[in-house]
Amino acid sequence: MTELVQVMIFGLLLGGVYALFASGLTVAFGVMRIVNLAHAVFIVAAAYVAFFAFDKLGIDPLLSVLFIMPLFFIAGVGLYLLLFTRIEGSPRFVEMTVLLTFGVAIMIEGLLGWRFTGIFRQATPSYLTDAFFIGDLIVPTGQFFAAMLSFVLLSGLWAFLRYTRIGYGIRATMQNRAAAQLVGVNVRRVSAISFGISAALAGASGALMSYLFPFFPFRHWQWIAILLALVVLGGMGSLKGAVIGALLLGMASSLVGNYVGIGWGPMAFYAALFGILLIRPRGLFGKEVAA
Amino acid sequence: MIEDRATADGLEPGVVEAVTAPKGPGKSRWVVAGVLLLLLLIAPLLRPYIGSYNYYILLATNVLMWITMASSWNILGGYAGYISLGHAVFLGVGGYVAAVPLYYYQVSPFFTAVVGGLAAVALGTVAGFITLRTRGPAFIISTIALLFMFLLIFENVDYLGGTAGLPLPSIPLPQDWMKAPFYYAMLLAAVGSIVLSYQVAHSKFGLGLRAIAEDETKAEVAGVPTRFYKILAFALSAFWIGFVGAMWGYSLAFVRPTLFFTVAISAQMVLMAIIGGRGTVAGPVIGAVLIYAVNEFSIVQFGSSEINIVIVGVLLVTVLLFFPFGIVGTLRQRGWLPAFLDWD
Numbered sequence: 001m002t003e004l005v006q007v008m009i010f011g012l013l014l015g016g017v018y019a020l021f022a023s024g025l026t027v028a029f030g031v032m033r034i035v036n037l038a039h040a041v042f043i044v045a046a047a048y049v050a051f052f053a054f055d056k057l058g059i060d061p062l063l064s065v066l067f068i069m070p071l072f073f074i075a076g077v078g079l080y081l082l083l084f085t086r087i088e089g090s091p092r093f094v095e096m097t098v099l100l101t102f103g104v105a106i107m108i109e110g111l112l113g114w115r116f117t118g119i120f121r122q123a124t125p126s127y128l129t130d131a132f133f134i135g136d137l138i139v140p141t142g143q144f145f146a147a148m149l150s151f152v153l154l155s156g157l158w159a160f161l162r163y164t165r166i167g168y169g170i171r172a173t174m175q176n177r178a179a180a181q182l183v184g185v186n187v188r189r190v191s192a193i194s195f196g197i198s199a200a201l202a203g204a205s206g207a208l209m210s211y212l213f214p215f216f217p218f219r220h221w222q223w224i225a226i227l228l229a230l231v232v233l234g235g236m237g238s239l240k241g242a243v244i245g246a247l248l249l250g251m252a253s254s255l256v257g258n259y260v261g262i263g264w265g266p267m268a269f270y271a272a273l274f275g276i277l278l279i280r281p282r283g284l285f286g287k288e289v290a291a
Numbered sequence: 292m293i294e295d296r297a298t299a300d301g302l303e304p305g306v307v308e309a310v311t312a313p314k315g316p317g318k319s320r321w322v323v324a325g326v327l328l329l330l331l332l333i334a335p336l337l338r339p340y341i342g343s344y345n346y347y348i349l350l351a352t353n354v355l356m357w358i359t360m361a362s363s364w365n366i367l368g369g370y371a372g373y374i375s376l377g378h379a380v381f382l383g384v385g386g387y388v389a390a391v392p393l394y395y396y397q398v399s400p401f402f403t404a405v406v407g408g409l410a411a412v413a414l415g416t417v418a419g420f421i422t423l424r425t426r427g428p429a430f431i432i433s434t435i436a437l438l439f440m441f442l443l444i445f446e447n448v449d450y451l452g453g454t455a456g457l458p459l460p461s462i463p464l465p466q467d468w469m470k471a472p473f474y475y476a477m478l479l480a481a482v483g484s485i486v487l488s489y490q491v492a493h494s495k496f497g498l499g500l501r502a503i504a505e506d507e508t509k510a511e512v513a514g515v516p517t518r519f520y521k522i523l524a525f526a527l528s529a530f531w532i533g534f535v536g537a538m539w540g541y542s543l544a545f546v547r548p549t550l551f552f553t554v555a556i557s558a559q560m561v562l563m564a565i566i567g568g569r570g571t572v573a574g575p576v577i578g579a580v581l582i583y584a585v586n587e588f589s590i591v592q593f594g595s596s597e598i599n600i601v602i603v604g605v606l607l608v609t610v611l612l613f614f615p616f617g618i619v620g621t622l623r624q625r626g627w628l629p630a631f632l633d634w635d
Contacts (some may be wrong), residue, residue, distance in 0.1 A: 029428075035428040035431070035432070083608070083612075086612055087612070094427050094428050095372075095374060095427060095428070095431075096611065096615075098374065098428060098431050099374065099561070099565070099607070099611050100608060100611055100612075102376065102558065102561070102607065103604045103605070103606075103607030103608035103611065104604065104608060105604070106558055106600055106601075106603055106604035106607065107600075107601055107604030107605055107608065108604075109600060109604075110597050110598065110599070110600030110601035110602075110603070110604060111597075111601055113597040113600065114597035114598060114601065221439070221553075221554045222439060224435070225435050225436055225438075225439040226439075228432040228435060228436065229432070229436050231432075232429055232432055232433070236428065236429065261447065263443070263446065263447040264443070264447055266439070266443055267440070267443055267444075269436070270436050270437075270439065270440035270443070271440075273432075273433060273436045274421055274422075274433070274436070274440075277421055277422065277424055277425060277429075277433060278421055278424070281424045281425045281429065
């Protein structure tokens with residue numbers, strides 16, 4: 001019984017981190033209908049920034065969020081203006097975004113591989129191997145900090161969307177792009193800002209990845225497969241769905257990893273994805289997605 | 292795709308065909324194809340007269356393999372407009388279906404390659420049955436998940452060699468002639484896949500697929516059995532990829548999950564088909580030759596495969612933004628398409 005609760009705790013902490021990883025993907029799809037296959041490579045790129053900030057300058061990965069997020073926000077806005085404004089109004093916009101971001105992902109992956117080689121990296125802050133106890137249960141400190149930071153950022157995102165003027169615009173655009181435009185929302189500006197936010201969330205995710213999960217450039221494909229699976233599970237573009245999906249699948253993969261075999265953990269994601277496609281193709285919380 | 296180029300000229304699709312492919316050159320393209328095939332058939336026999344024979348035959352074998360994969364991918368991704376980023380899964384399944392009997396029972400892949408192809412078709416049918424419940428982005432995502440699911444399975448099953456894969460015996464032939472059988476197998480696959488692609492393009496089935504690519508709802512209303520057609524397209528696109536997977540593993544003398552079940556291979560297929568021209572018969576062939584040449588050049592020039600990856604990405608983005616119809620599509624739009632490339 002204790003083992004089960006213990007595994008659930010690991011899963012919950014993991015799920016909290018996955019929720020942050022997937023949140024940016026969800027924002028990009030929800031607001032702009034961009035399926036960003038480069039999201040995970042953004043995260044890996046941010047992980048490199050955090051890793052070198054820690055390794056060379058001794059900056060704690062959790063603190064590096066403070067400069068990585070603005071940096072990635074700017075890069076995200078730039079990328080949006082450079083690439084996606086060109087295909088606005090294309091009849092196959094969503095499909096185009098998939099292919100374009102696929103190309104961008106390959107490009108960044110190649111650049112990272114060329115610059116930093118394919119060796120595994122992992123930042124090693126002091127709390128990485130620490131843990132504390134609640135009764136008999138172990139809580140790894142590093143994972144706990146990561147889940148807390150994820151919680152803070154996601155709450156901040158929620159409050160931003162709920163209470164600020166830009167947040168109103170973003171939510172209006174998410175609900176109905178054309179109607180938002182009609183009532184005077186500058187949809188292009190909102191889209192650029194949203195993509196920046198999405199990239200900034202990837203930046204924060206990367207800071208966590210730098211010490212939680214050993215990474216190398218090619219790794220991002222495995223991550224994007226997992227993240228997309230849980231975004232589809234939650235219903236594409238639904239932030240609530242992504243968070244709940246992440247928590248559920250974090251626990252599921254933790255259980256599978258513990259009871260079936262450590263290598264089989266990610267299977268939970270793929271099994272859930274194909275299961276949901278068979279039963280309810282639109283996902284748990286999603287609206288029907290048109291091509 | 293058809294609609295795009297037709298409306299660009301302000302003409303009906305059928306009329307475009309009549310304008311760009313008059314009757315005379317229509318025959319000449321068969322002559323060109325026949326001569327090319329004959330040359331490809333006799334080339335390996337010229338061994339004593341060619342310097343660096345082994346290099347060239349390997350090059351040709353690889354190009355033929357990529358032509359096969361790009362042409363096959365095009366059946367689903369081009370004609371039907373369903374982009375799959377998971378087609379490498381069929382390469383892996385074909386590779387392993389041939390590798391396991393070879394490793395455990397010494398059965399030559401030259402007998403089991405067809406079985407590899409059929410296994411790929413079976414997987415394509417099942418996967419299509421599930422993934423084709425969705426459209427657009429969700430479909431693309433599910434194909435990526437399919438690929439990674441199989442990577443996970445093959446990495447974790449000990450009987451299949453796990454992450455290390457299976458070492459295979461090399462083909463029992465004298466050193467000089469070891470490469471020729473693979474060349475002919477890949478040539479067979481390339482011709483087979485191009486013929487398949489041509490047949491699909493010129494059938495009612497192909498017309499249905501193009502209607503699906505245009506507007507699936509309308510196609511369905513017009514009486515196209517969309518679900519059946521899509522699954523059939525998925526299954527057909529798998530066959531020759533499975534076949535070349537079997538041959539490729541044998542020619543490398545090993546199979547390994549991370550070599551076969553990789554997004555990089557899917558990416559190349561997509562890129563080749565898109566650069567050449569999605570939804571055309573000749574496009575993927577041209578794309579495959581071109582991209583393979585670029586890859587070889589950049590490896591020779593820069594030596595590093597990372598630069599190579601960057602180039603692939605830049606090319607994909609550039610073509611998508613500026614030449615979305617690829618080489619064949621763009622040439623056709625401008626009326627510059629030479630007759631021997633016009634097979635649609």
